[in-house]
Amino acid sequence: MNIVNSKILFLSFTLLLPLLLLQSSIVESDSICLSSGLASTVTMAAPGSVQKGDEEWRAILSPEQFRILRQKGTEYPGTGEYVNFDKEGVYGCVGCNAPLYKSTTKFNAGCGWPAFFEGIPGAITRTTDPDGRRIEINCATCGGHLGHVFKGEGFDTPTDERHCVNSVSLKFAPAASSL
Numbered sequence: 001m002n003i004v005n006s007k008i009l010f011l012s013f014t015l016l017l018p019l020l021l022l023q024s025s026i027v028e029s030d031s032i033c034l035s036s037g038l039a040s041t042v043t044m045a046a047p048g049s050v051q052k053g054d055e056e057w058r059a060i061l062s063p064e065q066f067r068i069l070r071q072k073g074t075e076y077p078g079t080g081e082y083v084n085f086d087k088e089g090v091y092g093c094v095g096c097n098a099p100l101y102k103s104t105t106k107f108n109a110g111c112g113w114p115a116f117f118e119g120i121p122g123a124i125t126r127t128t129d130p131d132g133r134r135i136e137i138n139c140a141t142c143g144g145h146l147g148h149v150f151k152g153e154g155f156d157t158p159t160d161e162r163h164c165v166n167s168v169s170l171k172f173a174p175a176a177s178s179l
Contacts, residue, residue: 050096050142061095068166069095069144072136077112080167085114089174097171098123098141107157113147113164117157124163137163144169 052060057070067073082091091101091114100123101116109115119137126149127136134148147165155162 072145082114082167091170093139094171095144096142116163117159
Protein backbone atom coordinates (compact mmCIF):
# COMPACT_ATOMS: atom_id res chain seq x y z
CA MET A 1 0.00 0.00 0.00
CA ASN A 2 1.50 3.33 -0.97
CA ILE A 3 1.71 6.34 1.32
CA VAL A 4 -1.15 8.24 -0.40
CA ASN A 5 -3.56 5.31 0.04
CA SER A 6 -2.45 4.93 3.65
CA LYS A 7 -3.16 8.59 4.37
CA ILE A 8 -6.58 8.41 2.69
CA LEU A 9 -7.45 5.29 4.65
CA PHE A 10 -6.28 6.88 7.91
CA LEU A 11 -8.25 10.11 7.26
CA SER A 12 -11.36 8.15 6.28
CA PHE A 13 -11.13 6.07 9.42
CA THR A 14 -10.58 9.06 11.72
CA LEU A 15 -13.46 10.98 10.16
CA LEU A 16 -15.93 8.09 10.02
CA LEU A 17 -15.23 6.47 13.38
CA PRO A 18 -16.76 9.31 15.45
CA LEU A 19 -19.85 9.23 13.22
CA LEU A 20 -20.22 5.48 13.66
CA LEU A 21 -19.81 5.77 17.42
CA LEU A 22 -22.30 8.63 17.55
CA GLN A 23 -24.83 6.67 15.49
CA SER A 24 -24.60 3.64 17.78
CA SER A 25 -25.23 5.81 20.83
CA ILE A 26 -28.26 7.57 19.39
CA VAL A 27 -31.43 6.13 20.81
CA GLU A 28 -35.03 6.44 19.77
CA SER A 29 -37.04 8.38 22.33
CA ASP A 30 -40.57 7.17 22.96
CA SER A 31 -41.40 10.27 25.06
CA ILE A 32 -43.56 8.46 27.59
CA CYS A 33 -43.42 10.40 30.84
CA LEU A 34 -43.32 8.42 34.04
CA SER A 35 -43.46 9.52 37.64
CA SER A 36 -41.15 6.78 38.96
CA GLY A 37 -39.69 3.40 38.19
CA LEU A 38 -38.17 3.17 34.75
CA ALA A 39 -37.19 6.78 34.05
CA SER A 40 -38.61 10.28 33.82
CA THR A 41 -38.68 9.95 30.03
CA VAL A 42 -38.57 6.50 28.54
CA THR A 43 -35.79 6.06 26.03
CA MET A 44 -35.44 3.03 23.83
CA ALA A 45 -31.93 1.61 23.82
CA ALA A 46 -30.54 0.14 20.66
CA PRO A 47 -31.77 -3.43 20.08
CA GLY A 48 -29.48 -5.99 21.68
CA SER A 49 -27.48 -3.27 23.42
CA VAL A 50 -27.62 -4.84 26.90
CA GLN A 51 -25.48 -7.96 26.92
CA LYS A 52 -24.32 -9.67 30.09
CA GLY A 53 -23.00 -13.07 31.05
CA ASP A 54 -24.95 -15.44 33.31
CA GLU A 55 -23.03 -14.39 36.42
CA GLU A 56 -23.80 -10.71 35.76
CA TRP A 57 -27.49 -11.52 35.29
CA ARG A 58 -27.54 -13.63 38.46
CA ALA A 59 -26.12 -10.66 40.39
CA ILE A 60 -28.97 -8.34 39.38
CA LEU A 61 -31.94 -10.72 39.03
CA SER A 62 -33.72 -12.81 41.64
CA PRO A 63 -33.48 -16.59 41.11
CA GLU A 64 -37.06 -16.63 39.72
CA GLN A 65 -36.36 -13.69 37.40
CA PHE A 66 -33.20 -15.41 36.15
CA ARG A 67 -35.08 -18.68 35.55
CA ILE A 68 -37.73 -16.93 33.47
CA LEU A 69 -35.79 -14.22 31.65
CA ARG A 70 -32.55 -16.07 30.98
CA GLN A 71 -33.64 -19.74 30.97
CA LYS A 72 -37.02 -19.25 29.24
CA GLY A 73 -39.07 -20.42 32.20
CA THR A 74 -42.75 -19.80 32.92
CA GLU A 75 -44.36 -18.71 36.16
CA TYR A 76 -47.39 -20.60 37.46
CA PRO A 77 -50.69 -19.22 36.09
CA GLY A 78 -52.57 -16.83 38.32
CA THR A 79 -49.59 -16.17 40.61
CA GLY A 80 -48.07 -13.12 38.94
CA GLU A 81 -48.15 -9.63 40.42
CA TYR A 82 -49.62 -8.04 37.27
CA VAL A 83 -52.34 -10.58 36.34
CA ASN A 84 -55.18 -8.51 37.85
CA PHE A 85 -53.27 -5.23 37.99
CA ASP A 86 -55.00 -2.25 36.39
CA LYS A 87 -53.11 1.04 36.69
CA GLU A 88 -52.01 3.58 34.07
CA GLY A 89 -48.35 3.51 33.15
CA VAL A 90 -45.72 1.51 31.33
CA TYR A 91 -44.54 -2.05 31.83
CA GLY A 92 -40.80 -2.40 31.30
CA CYS A 93 -38.30 -5.24 31.28
CA VAL A 94 -37.18 -6.10 34.81
CA GLY A 95 -33.74 -7.02 33.47
CA CYS A 96 -32.83 -3.84 31.61
CA ASN A 97 -35.65 -1.33 32.25
CA ALA A 98 -36.52 -1.05 28.55
CA PRO A 99 -40.17 -0.03 28.07
CA LEU A 100 -42.21 -2.91 26.61
CA TYR A 101 -45.95 -2.30 26.94
CA LYS A 102 -48.28 0.62 27.58
CA SER A 103 -51.04 -0.09 30.10
CA THR A 104 -53.59 0.91 27.44
CA THR A 105 -52.74 -2.31 25.56
CA LYS A 106 -53.37 -4.61 28.55
CA PHE A 107 -56.59 -6.64 28.63
CA ASN A 108 -58.13 -9.43 30.68
CA ALA A 109 -57.73 -12.65 28.73
CA GLY A 110 -58.51 -14.89 31.69
CA CYS A 111 -55.39 -16.94 30.96
CA GLY A 112 -53.57 -16.49 34.29
CA TRP A 113 -50.85 -14.18 32.94
CA PRO A 114 -50.86 -10.49 32.02
CA ALA A 115 -52.11 -10.12 28.44
CA PHE A 116 -51.36 -7.28 26.03
CA PHE A 117 -52.48 -6.86 22.43
CA GLU A 118 -49.29 -5.11 21.27
CA GLY A 119 -45.90 -3.98 22.49
CA ILE A 120 -44.22 -0.62 22.15
CA PRO A 121 -42.85 -0.51 18.58
CA GLY A 122 -39.36 -2.02 18.37
CA ALA A 123 -39.37 -3.21 22.00
CA ILE A 124 -40.10 -6.90 21.43
CA THR A 125 -38.63 -9.58 19.19
CA ARG A 126 -40.47 -12.71 18.06
CA THR A 127 -39.03 -16.16 17.45
CA THR A 128 -40.93 -19.28 16.48
CA ASP A 129 -40.41 -22.06 19.03
CA PRO A 130 -38.59 -25.15 17.71
CA ASP A 131 -41.87 -27.11 17.67
CA GLY A 132 -43.42 -24.43 15.43
CA ARG A 133 -46.56 -24.15 17.55
CA ARG A 134 -45.82 -20.99 19.52
CA ILE A 135 -44.05 -17.69 19.01
CA GLU A 136 -41.69 -16.65 21.81
CA ILE A 137 -41.44 -12.95 22.67
CA ASN A 138 -38.24 -11.43 24.07
CA CYS A 139 -37.09 -7.99 25.15
CA ALA A 140 -35.36 -6.50 22.10
CA THR A 141 -32.83 -4.69 24.29
CA CYS A 142 -31.50 -7.49 26.50
CA GLY A 143 -33.00 -10.64 24.96
CA GLY A 144 -34.89 -11.54 28.15
CA HIS A 145 -37.69 -14.09 27.71
CA LEU A 146 -41.10 -12.49 28.26
CA GLY A 147 -43.55 -15.19 27.23
CA HIS A 148 -45.41 -16.05 24.03
CA VAL A 149 -47.72 -14.36 21.55
CA PHE A 150 -50.84 -16.02 20.18
CA LYS A 151 -52.89 -14.90 17.18
CA GLY A 152 -56.45 -15.51 16.10
CA GLU A 153 -57.94 -16.49 19.45
CA GLY A 154 -60.98 -14.25 18.93
CA PHE A 155 -60.25 -11.58 21.52
CA ASP A 156 -61.77 -8.26 20.53
CA THR A 157 -58.48 -6.37 20.24
CA PRO A 158 -57.11 -4.21 17.41
CA THR A 159 -54.38 -6.74 16.57
CA ASP A 160 -56.17 -10.06 17.32
CA GLU A 161 -53.06 -10.98 19.31
CA ARG A 162 -52.49 -11.98 22.92
CA HIS A 163 -49.03 -11.37 24.33
CA CYS A 164 -49.01 -13.77 27.27
CA VAL A 165 -46.29 -12.31 29.51
CA ASN A 166 -44.73 -13.56 32.75
CA SER A 167 -45.32 -10.95 35.48
CA VAL A 168 -41.87 -11.64 36.93
CA SER A 169 -40.28 -10.39 33.69
CA LEU A 170 -42.02 -7.02 34.05
CA LYS A 171 -41.45 -3.87 36.08
CA PHE A 172 -44.29 -1.32 36.24
CA ALA A 173 -43.87 2.45 36.25
CA PRO A 174 -46.98 4.55 36.92
CA ALA A 175 -47.90 7.34 34.52
CA ALA A 176 -46.83 10.85 35.46
CA SER A 177 -49.52 13.04 36.99
CA SER A 178 -50.77 15.93 34.89
CA LEU A 179 -50.33 19.34 36.52
